Amino acid sequence: MSPKSRLYWIVCYGILALYGAFTLLPILYLAVSSFKTQQQIYDGIAATFWFTPTLDSYRFIFETKPILQMLTNTLIVSVGSTVFSLFFGTIAAYGLARYNFRGRDDLAFYILSIRMFPPIVAALPIFMIFNGLNLLDTKTGLIIAYTTFNLPFVVWMMTGFIKAVPVQLEEAAMVDGQSHLGAIWDILVPVLRPSIFAVAIFCIIFSWNEFLFALILTKSQAKTLPVAIPEFITWTEVGWNYVAAAGMVLVAPVLVFSFLAQRYMVRGMSMGAIKD
Amino acid sequence: MASIEVKNLKKKFGEVKVIEDFSLTVKDREFISLLGPSGCGKSTILRIVAGLEELTSGNILIGGKVVTPLEPKDRDIAMVFQNYALYPHKTIFENLAYGLRIRKKSETEITARVKEVASLLQIEQLLERRPAQLSGGQQQRVAMGRAIMREPQAFLFDEPLSNLDAKLRNHMRVEIRQLQQRLGITTLYVTHDQVEAMTMSDRIVVLNQGDIEQIGRPLEIYEKPASLFVANFIGSPAMNLIKVKTDAGNVVLPSGSPVAAGRTLPSGEITLGIRPERIKLSGNKGAQSLPYRITLVEELGSQKIVHGNIEGTDLTVVFPEDTALPGEAAFVDLPLNYLHFFDARSGKRL
Incomplete structure (x- = not known):
């Protein structure tokens, strides 16, 4: 290796290391803090990584709040909205990708623009509508709200993915004896599987982490974990160790899931980028 | 096998007339090429015959039966696409077997037929591979194999050789013609390559902007072009x-x-x-x-x-x-x- 290329790699790895530290240190700090007492949190920089770990914070949060129920709510709402978004979003994307009709591009942009406006703008109308429909503090309500925001993303992404699959595959299946719907189900969906999986992961992560709508639309029954975390900061104390422990409970499943699924995320996102 | 009849076919895309009034009969066991430059409507005609495109007016008959309102799956035809359209997630065996599986044929029957077709096209060693692991020529053969699996009434080819290099194209040209003659399948073949049309066809239909310029045997078209367009289009170097x-x-x-x-x-x-x-x-x-x-x-x-x-x-x-x-x-x-x-x-x- 020439000195020039060695320097190049040193710079590359240096930048990557800095970026890694920038993104991973907060999570490490969160994990470390979750094993501390409240006193140890304030012990200063030197004690950041040198302390006697304890599970007290975890014990406290599980005893004082229905963490498991909220975690279950988070899971149901995330998976539910992802399934609905993918189902309806993929059907809409198929129409946009495969049929040429007047106003198609405008419609596609309009769908994407829903994703562009700040969610807080829609929060009040959605609250009023849900109040009228008795959907407040229900998982169904939250699933509908999240689906609204996941749909444009799914439609936009899946339109691109479907366009990248030659329509002749479906036509070949139809000539082979399959119906149109059968050709989509039998041929297109399996070909799109990595893309569908990648989009699903992004939808789940969005719904899993969502805070604003969960705060406004839920109270107790359908409350999700992100809303419960700030409740450890009260008028009388700021329980950073409890916030950290609850944060870890929320983050850990996503971390594990993303780690296992990263192969599909990369494959799905790069699909169609290279012409066969 | 059967004849293909296209009667007074008209096709518009919105207000744009693509095909004005097209009629053609492909006789039983005949090989007819639709030849013309890009955008002359030849692929549209083929897709209408296959049922993949709706016609504005006219009628399509296959084997004497009106198939105009039928879906592609009910027309009993097979089609080979320009990009082969092999199912990328299925093995070659499954690509070949797909049509028979839809028709709920027995596993024994499917296996026997796949082996028979694979042997005919000399692709037995490829059955467990996926399309991405095959060369262009091999993919072309599999696409042919998939088309003959069901013993359809008619073959439709949409520029099947245009993705191959010149040497392979010459080779496959001969293979397709030999196979068609051996099986005696009525064939409608779309191409913009005059050499393909001249060497493979019983008759050629020369198309220009959706209209038939001339129908005839290859040498007839070469020696007695009916119009300036045909004279200019057929022959290299040009007339x-x-x-x-x-x-x-x-x-x-x-x-x-x-x-x-x-x-x-x-x-x-x-x-x-x-x-x-x-x-x-x-x-x-x-x-x-x-x-x-x-x-x-x-x-x-x-x-x-x-x-x-x-x-x-x-x-x-x-x-x-x-x-x-x-x-x-x-x-x-x-x-x-x-x-x-x-x-x-x-x-x-x-």
Whole structure:
């Protein structure tokens, strides 16, 4: 290796290391803090990584709040909205990708623009509508709200993915004896599987982490974990160790899931980028 | 096997008329090519026959049965696509078996038929692979195999060789024709490549902007083109076309030199055509010879393509490779029986 290329790699790895530290240190700090007492949190920089770990914070949060129920709510709402978004979003994307009709591009942009406006703008109308429909503090309500925001993303992404699959595959299946719907189900969906999986992961992560709508639309029954975390900061104390422990409970499943699924995320996102 | 009949087909995309009034009968076991430049509507006609595109008006009959309202799956046809359209997530075995699986055939029957077709196309060793692991030629064979699996009434080909390199294309051309003759399958074949159409077809349909310019046997089309468009489209290098004036049994070149026409022609301006390989180029001046100035020679190995002009009028000549070209004093003869005349306005053959 020439000195020039060695320097190049040193710079590359240096930048990557800095970026890694920038993104991973907060999570490490969160994990470390979750094993501390409240006193140890304030012990200063030197004690950041040198302390006697304890599970007290975890014990406290599980005893004082229905963490498991909220975690279950988070899971149901995330998976539910992802399934609905993918189902309806993929059907809409198929129409946009495969049929040429007047106003198609405008419609596609309009769908994407829903994703562009700040969610807080829609929060009040959605609250009023849900109040009228008795959907407040229900998982169904939250699933509908999240689906609204996941749909444009799914439609936009899946339109691109479907366009990248030659329509002749479906036509070949139809000539082979399959119906149109059968050709989509039998041929297109399996070909799109990595893309569908990648989009699903992004939808789940969005719904899993969502805070604003969960705060406004839920109270107790359908409350999700992100809303419960700030409740450890009260008028009388700021329980950073409890916030950290609850944060870890929320983050850990996503971390594990993303780690296992990263192969599909990369494959799905790069699909169609290279012409066969 | 069966005939394919297309009756008074019209197709519009919105307000744009793509096909005006197209009728054609492909007889049982016949191989017909739809030949024309890009955008002439040939693929649209094929897709309408397959049921993949709706027609504006007209009728399609396969085996004497009206299939116009039927979905592709109910037309009992097979189609080979330009990009082969092999199912990428299925093995070659499953690609071949797919049509039979939809028809709920038994596993024994499917396996036997796949093996029979694989052996016919010499792709037995590829059955466990996926399409991405195959070369272009192998994929082409699998696409053919998938088409013949169900023993359909008719074959439809949509430019199946255009993704292959020149050598493989020549090879597959022969294979497709041999297979079609062996199986006796009625075939409608779309191509923009005149060599494919000429070498493979029983009859050729030359299309221009959705209209039929000429239907005929390959040599008939080559030797008696019905219009200027056909004359220009068929043949490589293209036919020499010269605007001339008629004068008492002669035609007069732009330079003023007369050429015997050998027949009576309408007076006024017409187009004279002669194929480059029919022109006699030599160093000897005959009674009807015209002086020819050579400007460029292309050596193809098997022949020479000579570019030049007769007193300013461009003329291309095909010359045998093994014969020495004349030098400065070159002359051309335009044999009477190989002259074509076309109406200057309508382009129709006179």
